[in-house]
Amino acid sequence: MPEKKFFACLTCGYQTPRWLGRCPDCGGWNTFTEKVQREKKTVGVHANFAVSEKPCLLAEISPEEGKCFSTGIGELDRVLSGGIVPGSLVLLGGDPGIGKSTLMLQMVAQASTTGKSALYVSGEESVSQIYLRASRLKISEAKVYVVSEIDVNNIEEQVKALLPEIVIIDSIQTIINPELGSMPGSVNQVRECTIQLMRLAKSTKTSIFLVGHVTKEGILAGPRLLEHIVDTVLYFEGEKYQSFRILRSLKNRFGSTNEIGIFEMREGGLEEVSDPNVSFLMYHHLETVIGAAVVPVLEGTRPLLVEIQALVTPTGFGSPRRMTAGVDYNRVALVLAVLEKRVGLQLNSYDTYVSAVGGVKVIEPAADLAIAMAVASSFRDIAVANKMVVSGEVSLTGEIRPVYGLEKRIREAVQRGFSLFLVPGSGLNPSLFEGITIKPVYTLGQAIELALSR
Numbered sequence: 001m002p003e004k005k006f007f008a009c010l011t012c013g014y015q016t017p018r019w020l021g022r023c024p025d026c027g028g029w030n031t032f033t034e035k036v037q038r039e040k041k042t043v044g045v046h047a048n049f050a051v052s053e054k055p056c057l058l059a060e061i062s063p064e065e066g067k068c069f070s071t072g073i074g075e076l077d078r079v080l081s082g083g084i085v086p087g088s089l090v091l092l093g094g095d096p097g098i099g100k101s102t103l104m105l106q107m108v109a110q111a112s113t114t115g116k117s118a119l120y121v122s123g124e125e126s127v128s129q130i131y132l133r134a135s136r137l138k139i140s141e142a143k144v145y146v147v148s149e150i151d152v153n154n155i156e157e158q159v160k161a162l163l164p165e166i167v168i169i170d171s172i173q174t175i176i177n178p179e180l181g182s183m184p185g186s187v188n189q190v191r192e193c194t195i196q197l198m199r200l201a202k203s204t205k206t207s208i209f210l211v212g213h214v215t216k217e218g219i220l221a222g223p224r225l226l227e228h229i230v231d232t233v234l235y236f237e238g239e240k241y242q243s244f245r246i247l248r249s250l251k252n253r254f255g256s257t258n259e260i261g262i263f264e265m266r267e268g269g270l271e272e273v274s275d276p277n278v279s280f281l282m283y284h285h286l287e288t289v290i291g292a293a294v295v296p297v298l299e300g301t302r303p304l305l306v307e308i309q310a311l312v313t314p315t316g317f318g319s320p321r322r323m324t325a326g327v328d329y330n331r332v333a334l335v336l337a338v339l340e341k342r343v344g345l346q347l348n349s350y351d352t353y354v355s356a357v358g359g360v361k362v363i364e365p366a367a368d369l370a371i372a373m374a375v376a377s378s379f380r381d382i383a384v385a386n387k388m389v390v391s392g393e394v395s396l397t398g399e400i401r402p403v404y405g406l407e408k409r410i411r412e413a414v415q416r417g418f419s420l421f422l423v424p425g426s427g428l429n430p431s432l433f434e435g436i437t438i439k440p441v442y443t444l445g446q447a448i449e450l451a452l453s454r
């Protein structure tokens with residue numbers, strides 16, 4: 001078979017017969033890797049591709065085509081905007097040990113109960129290890145094909161022979177195309193295998209889920225390349241030492257990326273948490289304690305009541321420490337600066353620790369006011385008012401800016417027994433709510449006086 005060797009830039013795809021330190025096209029340094037192109041193979045792939053794509057009229061496309069089907073797991077469907085789209089390629093990322101394999105195995109087992117056929121390809125575990133996991137999850141009876149395989153060409157053959165509706169590749173880092181000659185997990189292998197699997201998904205209308213071990217930082221480095229190739233990127237996150245897991249969608253060609261799915265890792269596998277506010281997940285008391293404030297965070301269409309906690313203590317060393325968990329460090333820094341400059345809290349000789357309870361990550365600016373409130377509460381050593389919920393973005397001028405979906409947030413908190421609301425002072429009709437107190441606030445200073453007066 002004739003072989004052609006060349007070097008290609010990983011960033012822009014520029015090809016050259018010689019290795020170059022810097023790409024003349026995109027300017028990236030050290031981006032070239034060697035590639036071997038086998039003429040015969042390339043022709044085959046292109047021929048394949050051409051057959052499947054003939055132009056057709058929009059009106060001739062059947063509405064049934066591309067209609068999604070349920071995974072059998074409600075929280076997963078929610079994140080996938082309804083379910084699995086046939087022929088889609090989904091990347092599921094997350095730290096090792098977070099529960100990706102468990103989630104995928106449970107998904108295919110659930111889907112198989114509604115007659116969906118599935119193939120679970122593991123490049124990490126043997127078939128008997130998969131069986132052990134399945135029996136732990138009490139799904140070893142499920143009609144799911146399993147195989148231990150790392151060669152992407154063999155996987156392609158098996159998928160073409162079985163034609164399952166769902167294929168899981170666990171994980172993409174272990175899969176190789178031997179023709180490329182580079183190590184499994186290298187950027188080149190991961191990208192080429194993904195492209196091959198993408199073609200496979202589209203040509204066979206099989207939905208392929210790729211599991212990828214990536215940290216939050218890692219998803220920006222190596223597998224970031226994959227984000228552009230795949231249709232959907234899901235990220236499974238949670239604190240290692242807590243049982244709650246949150247599934248987010250970072251990209252979705254078929255729907256919104258706002259929704260999150262919440263699971264709990266138990267003895268028998270992942271369980272859905274469909275009403276997180278009832279469980280002790282986010283907050284644990286209506287009676288407030290010093291250094292805590294509750295904010296209704298709106299994740300997609302579902303409000304979550306999250307308790308923000310802060311601890312402010314005198315600095316032992318020269319410069320004050322700031323630490324955060326579950327909240328954005330930069331937002332905390334901004335809120336602290338506003339508290340210092342606009343409200344006059346002398347925080348510069350105090351260490352400040354801020355965290356969101358329950359292992360949830362809060363990224364919304366609507367949580368600013370709760371962060372400020374928790375910090376001010378700890379600093380002044382006064383608990384915030386009872387049964388109080390706060391929501392609002394803090395601007396650099398110390399004003400409280402409106403947040404979207406305020407009514408929905410308030411309704412959820414009312415249901416959970418909260419009755420006092422400090423909210424941005426515009427755009428809400430207080431007569432919508434009975435039996436509760438809504439206090440509009442315009443500046444951070446005013447909000448703190450209202451919340452922290454005994």
Ligand code: TYD
Binds near residue numbers: 101102268270
């Ligand atoms: P796993 O799905 O293997 O993680 P990943 O594929 O993301 O690396 O999950 C591993 C962790 O989950 C492991 O620490 C044990 C825990 N676990 C349970 O708590 N209960 C279970 O039923 C299973 C299967 C795993």
Ligand code: MG
Binds near residue numbers: 100
């Ligand atoms: Mg795994």
